Amino acid sequence: SQQGEEDPQALSIQEGENATMNCSYKTSINNLQWYRQNSGRGLVHLILIRSNEREKHSGRLRVTLDTSKKSSSLLITASRAADTASYFCATARQAGTALIFGKGTTLSVSS
Amino acid sequence: NAGVTQTPKFQVLKTGQSMTLQCAQDMNHEYMSWYRQDPGMGLRLIHYSVGAGITDQGEVPNGYNVSRSTTEDFPLRLLSAAPSQTSVYFCASSTANQGSIFAFFGQGTRLTVV
Numbered sequence: 001s002q003q004g005e006e007d008p009q010a011l012s013i014q015e016g017e018n019a020t021m022n023c024s025y026k027t028s029i030n031n032l033q034w035y036r037q038n039s040g041r042g043l044v045h046l047i048l049i050r051s052n053e054r055e056k057h058s059g060r061l062r063v064t065l066d067t068s069k070k071s072s073s074l075l076i077t078a079s080r081a082a083d084t085a086s087y088f089c090a091t092a093r094q095a096g097t098a099l100i101f102g103k104g105t106t107l108s109v110s111s
Numbered sequence: 112n113a114g115v116t117q118t119p120k121f122q123v124l125k126t127g128q129s130m131t132l133q134c135a136q137d138m139n140h141e142y143m144s145w146y147r148q149d150p151g152m153g154l155r156l157i158h159y160s161v162g163a164g165i166t167d168q169g170e171v172p173n174g175y176n177v178s179r180s181t182t183e184d185f186p187l188r189l190l191s192a193a194p195s196q197t198s199v200y201f202c203a204s205s206t207a208n209q210g211s212i213f214a215f216f217g218q219g220t221r222l223t224v225v
Contacts, residue, residue: 009151031211042115042201042216043154050211088153092212097161098144098169099205099214103153 004032004089004102012108019076021105023089024069030092032065032072033099037086043101046074046087079109113137115204117217124192124224132187132220134202142205142212143185144169145177147198148219154201160185192224 007022025032031050035043049056049065049072056063062075076083086106090099118133136143144159146169156169160179174196176188189196199221203214 033211033213035214040219042218043203043214044216045213048211048213090214093156093159093169097167097212098142098156098159099203099212100156100170101146101154103151 004091004100006087006089006102006105008105009103010106010108012110013079015079015081015109015111017079017109019079019083019107019109021074021087021107023072023074023102025072025089025091025102026070027091029067032063033090034061034063034072034074035088035090035101037088037104039085043088076107079107081109081111083107084109115202115215115217117200117202117220119220120218121221122223124189124222126192126194126224128192129188129190130192132189132200132202132222134185134187134204134217135183136185136202136204136215137183138204138206138215139182140204140206140215141182142207143179144203144205144214145175145185145187146201146203147171147196148201149198157187157200189222192222194224196222197224198222 034046086104088104145157146154158177202217205214
């Protein structure tokens with residue numbers, strides 16, 4: 001079964017607003033990653049947060065991790081139309097062999 | 112430097128036909144994986160490899176075979192296609208850095224089984 005579950009499944013916002021999506025996972029992890037997928041394309045790595053980190057920033061992205069609740073959140077600030085995409089969280093399957101992805105959150109940013 | 116190359120981009124098969132989806136990477140990565148993506152299901156791991164000659168099953172391996180004879184190539188074989196295998200297939204090549212795996216994806220193969 002899939003390790004991560006994103007919430008919400010779909011999110012629609014206006015340009016300039018912030019977008020928050022959440023991920024819950026089942027087992028202990030060394031790190032958690034977020035990926036982005038533009039329509040019809042492959043996934044692209046966005047950001048990684050390690051299990052000993054609580055928060056990490058990269059440009060307009062802010063990721064938090066709560067290992068006690070087995071959850072993570074991805075915040076995109078000041079959203080742009082170009083942020084329209086699906087976002088997935090991913091964790092490593094068993095000691096770093098293959099990534100397991102959640103079902104994703106589809107973000108739509110309208111201008 | 113092409114990254115991860117998948118061929119073909121589109122394919123239509125009849126039920127019972129066999130075919131091979133090709134995946135090649137030029138980044139000298141040890142790890143390679145195959146995923147299928149279906150609406151509402153996200154990406155599900157089919158098979159993966161941690162090096163040449165080593166493969167293992169993922170979440171949904173039934174109906175698929177893989178082999179890894181070289182570091183660069185990781186083909187996915189459908190032995191007898193079924194309509195349930197209609198999906199978008201993604202190959203990923205991964206590298207490990209300080210205990211973390213970073214995946215690079217191909218552009219996908221859209222497969223329809225009729």
